[in-house]
Amino acid sequence: MASKQDLEAFEAGTKDLKDDEEQARPRAYRIVMSVLMLILFNLTLIAVIVGFYLYIQSCSEKDSRSVMNGVYCVLALALFVGLYQMGDLSKDNPNFYYI
Structure with a gap:
């Protein structure tokens, strides 16, 4: 004080x-x-x-493959969103060449 x-x-x-x-x-x-x-x-x-x-x-081979498929899907989705955000998505200049 x-x-x-x-x-x-x-x-x-x-x-x-x-x-x-x-x-x-x-x-x-x-x-x-x-x-x-x-x-x-x-x-x-x-x-x-x-x-x-x-x-x-x-894990067993089947469970391991199932979990890894899920991990790959989540990582691919996150990568797609990240690459989509990196592009210049303005109205006159849409650059989708990252994807």
Whole structure:
């Protein structure tokens, strides 16, 4: 909470009224947190891939083929949407050469 001196300085126009919690974090803190989030995201992706691989290896051949067909369909659909978004779909210049 701001003290009486801070309020008087704010009214006089010589100081901004900010609490300690509202001040920006140091740049090093933001960099460290960004790197930490990137590492955690990559570890999560690796864990999901390894878990999926172990699941596929433990299934029968028929179940494994069925699951992989579903994965291929989902990936193809996501790829189609991504490539569709990359094209210039303006009225005068429709570029569908990505697809």
